[in-house]
Amino acid sequence: MTPPILARVSGVVGGGDDIDFAAAGGVTGLISGIVGLVVGLVGIASGVIGIVGGVFGVITSGILGIVAGGVLGVTAGGALGASGMLRGRSFRGSFQASIACAVRGDAGSTASGVAATASWPVMRLAAGLMPRAAGRRWLEEAESFLSEAAAEDWRQAPHNYIATAPQVIILSWITVLTRRIRLTRGDK
Amino acid sequence: MTVRMTMQTLMVLQAFLQDPARELYGLELAEETGLLPGTAYPILLRLENEGWVTSSWEDINPEIEGRPRRRYYRMTASGAEQASKAIASARRPSRAALRSLLEEGGHA
Numbered sequence: 444m445t446p447p448i449l450a451r452v453s454g455v456v457g458g459g460d461d462i463d464f465a466a467a468g469g470v471t472g473l474i475s476g477i478v479g480l481v482v483g484l485v486g487i488a489s490g491v492i493g494i495v496g497g498v499f500g501v502i503t504s505g506i507l508g509i510v511a512g513g514v515l516g517v518t519a520g521g522a523l524g525a526s527g528m529l530r531g532r533s534f535r536g537s538f539q540a541s542i543a544c545a546v547r548g549d550a551g552s553t554a555s556g557v558a559a560t561a562s563w564p565v566m567r568l569a570a571g572l573m574p575r576a577a578g579r580r581w582l583e584e585a586e587s588f589l590s591e592a593a594a595e596d597w598r599q600a601p602h603n604y605i606a607t608a609p610q611v612i613i614l615s616w617i618t619v620l621t622r623r624i625r626l627t628r629g630d631k
Numbered sequence: 632m633t634v635r636m637t638m639q640t641l642m643v644l645q646a647f648l649q650d651p652a653r654e655l656y657g658l659e660l661a662e663e664t665g666l667l668p669g670t671a672y673p674i675l676l677r678l679e680n681e682g683w684v685t686s687s688w689e690d691i692n693p694e695i696e697g698r699p700r701r702r703y704y705r706m707t708a709s710g711a712e713q714a715s716k717a718i719a720s721a722r723r724p725s726r727a728a729l730r731s732l733l734e735e736g737g738h739a
Contacts, residue, residue, distance in 0.1 A: 580702070581672065587699040588657040588668045596667075603669035610673045618680055 562601035569608035577615035581608075634681050634717070639666055641721055643674050644714040647684065647704075651711040656689075656701040675704055683710030 566585060570578035585604050592600060634640065646655065646663040657668045664671065678684045685707055689700040706714065 583699065584657055584672065584702050585668070587701050588661070590698050591658050592661075592668075600667055600669065603667035604672070605669070607669040607673055611676065614673055614676050614680075618676070621680075 562605060565605055566601060566608070569605060569612065572608075572612050573615045574619045577611075577619070581611055581615075634677055634683065634713075636717055636721060637674075639664075639670060640674050640677075641718060642666060643671060643678070644683075644718060647706040648711065648714055648718065651706045651708075654703040654705045656703050658701075660704070678710065679704075681710075682707060683713060 566582065570582045572578070573581060581604075585601070589597065589600060642664040643660065643666070646660055647653075649663075655663070657671070660666070660671050660675075661668050675684065675686070679686055683706065684704050686702055686704045688702055691700050693699050
């Protein structure tokens, strides 16, 4: 025997005026269709937002990764270069030589001398990011200053050169580009 | 590009204006202004781009002298003129400052 509830739903029991199953099913279907449509639209919208967010996320994390990698690379490169130089493997140029002499000659300024030596590879790296002539000039001026500066300036001065290097990089590229534009235009 | 008149720029200009014909190199400029050379360098670069100063390498043999050559900076005539104006206008109090002073005087 069919259970009464199933009989009602399947229309086995009851007359025509008991329940209009077709109309009820239609309304239910319509409502569930509308709900499904809304949910689907919300799903599509959230998917689009997700994709856009994902793209932004990828770009942002990529940029952050490049910057972080660059900073870490420069720092690690500087430290490795410095450690190599401190072991006396790659002492080159008058600046390093003068720093080394100063470190040997003045026991009180050993730490600052080492700090200056450690900064030199980073300075060279920064100079490499400038137009060639500008980078060479910047390094030569730094070398000239540090070779004549008092020992107490060695800690601050190279760090100061490194801190302002991004400004010099941008400025020197702007100078070069402006000059090139003026030349192509035929200005003075 | 125009020369941005920061306090440091004014200090550099002031150092040059003490004797506009005098040539200064990095260490001298650092001693006179109290600025570190890395800070003074971009300022000098900007001033040079604008034609306010010129620079040239010292003509020496570094091996004989026992030190690297210096880069000397000298103020141009137009640079000296513009620098004097810039310093004078920096010293002149702003309208807003004058107005607030007048208002304070009125309330007193």
